[in-house]
Amino acid sequence: MAGTDIDSVDVQNALQFLAEKSQLSIEMISISEKDFDSALAGYTSPAFTIQQALETIGEEKEPAEEEKREKKEDEVTIQEAPVAKIVEVILRNAIEGAASDIHIEPLEDNIRVRYRLDGILHNSLVLPKQIGPAIVSRIKILSNLKIDEKRKPQDGRFRITESKKQIDLRVSTLPVSMGEKVVMRVLDKEKGLLDLDDLGVTGRNYDIIKKCIFEPYGMILISGPTGSGKSTTLYSVLKILNREGVNIITLEDPVEYAIEGINQSQVKPEIGYSFASGLRSILRQDPDIIMVGEIRDKETAELAVHAALTGHVVLSTLHTNDSLGAIPRLIDMEVEPFLVASSLRAVVAQRLVRKICPECREEVKMNDAVKQEIERVLEQIPEAEKKIHNLGKEIKIYKGKGCAKCAESGMKGRIGIYEVFYMDEEVNNLLGGKFDEEKLRQIAQKQGMVSMKQDGILKVLEGITTLEEVERVTEEGFLEIE
Secondary structure, eight states: EEEEETHHHHHHHHHHHHHHTTTOOOOOOOOHHHHHHHHHHHHHSHHHHHHHHHHHHHHHHOHHHHHHHHHHHTTHHTHHHHHHHHHHHHHHHHHHHHHHHEEEOOOOEEEEEEEEEEEEEEEEEEEEEEGHHHHHHHHHHHHTOTTOOSSEEEEEEEEEETTTTTEEEEEEEEEETEEEEEEEEEEEEEHHHOHHHHTTOOHHHHHHHHHHHHHHSSSEEEETTTTTTTHHHHEEEEEEEEHTTTTEEEEEEEEESOOOOOOOEOOOOOGGGGGHHHHHHHSOOOOEEEEESOOOOOHHHHHHHHHHHHHHHEEEEEEOOOSHHHHHHHHTOOOHHHHHHHEEEEEEEEEEEEEEESSSSSEOOOOOOHHHHHHHHTTTHHHHHHTTOOOOOSOEEEEOOOOOTTTTSSSEEEEEEEEEEEEHHHHHHHHSSOHHHHHHHHHHHHHTTOOOOHHHHHHHHTTTSOHHHHHHHHHHOOOOOO
């Protein structure tokens, strides 16, 4: 047996006790604390803990026939400690690894557990097929969902405390061909409320957002696909606006982070409490600032525009590919162009890119073609914007080599790339006549708008992210780096 201080009487007594209990003769060896921690990790790893739990399940006696008839199939196992331990390990592993989502998926021969880290899904654990229903039932109990309902999707949430932090988990179950799939969104309150500059909003983008949200009325929209960080940006804006003297009310689906001082309401479409009906009620609650989780239909769009025109600041999200796409999207929802011009103040489009691990960042050689492409993009960016990013005279790009800090991936954490379109007088005049999208793009360029691709390139040259990441999220290709 090994210890870090084998000369200690307490250590010797403890090792002797373990030896007698196990009926073993022992030899005491002194090891360093590093080696001790390394050996201990092997006995506390998720794989080891789950293997122990599975062995315990395997050793349990088969219930009597009478018991089987009295209990439902899943209920035989779900209350047992081993399954609860497996679920606990799955959750703890996700939280310690800073995963944003947990996927528990039934396959033909086993159960696969995957974690989404920095936007990418990674395989983590493979479990026996037979304990899948018990794991799902355990999660349903925690989420206050119906255990016996397996034919319909269900949504719920629960809260756990890990390392003295309260973590909320948003749960979604879905019937699939091999059973039930569970996805859990990990919501860490401490990470949820970030400042705009921490999210990657800089320069002109930052100035326009700050200007628009402090105007007495008007609508600010955040656009982008699912998982692009729109809700996080909205919460950052609410954090700025949350002060004494204003009444802020939100309509969300679901409420992801509870913010002190803000009235947050969760919509429930199954009982007729939708974004549209909720927005009607909110307008009778004397609000100053309204946040609507998403504009999905004509009715919600019309009500949001009406609220923005009657003395309220309205914040919401919209699914469009870029910032300019929000205007034709609203017009498609049958909002009159002149009402869009009168109500809309700015549209923020965004994507999330993975950041290079600062511990193993290194410069990458690039060929002339890539260098010329980067120079071409830089020529289109206003000089004032380039000065904010403190770019050197020489163009350099970087990547992460891979180290223990980033699990050899070379990437750690995420940051946003943004474009902000401002509704100035020229845009308003354009919308007063026949809508022309090409003319709108010309006005945006004249404004000095920095596109998401350009913002991404600036962050590449700062050594924050890689060209491959910008290409992945903007779907605009670059030439081979080397």
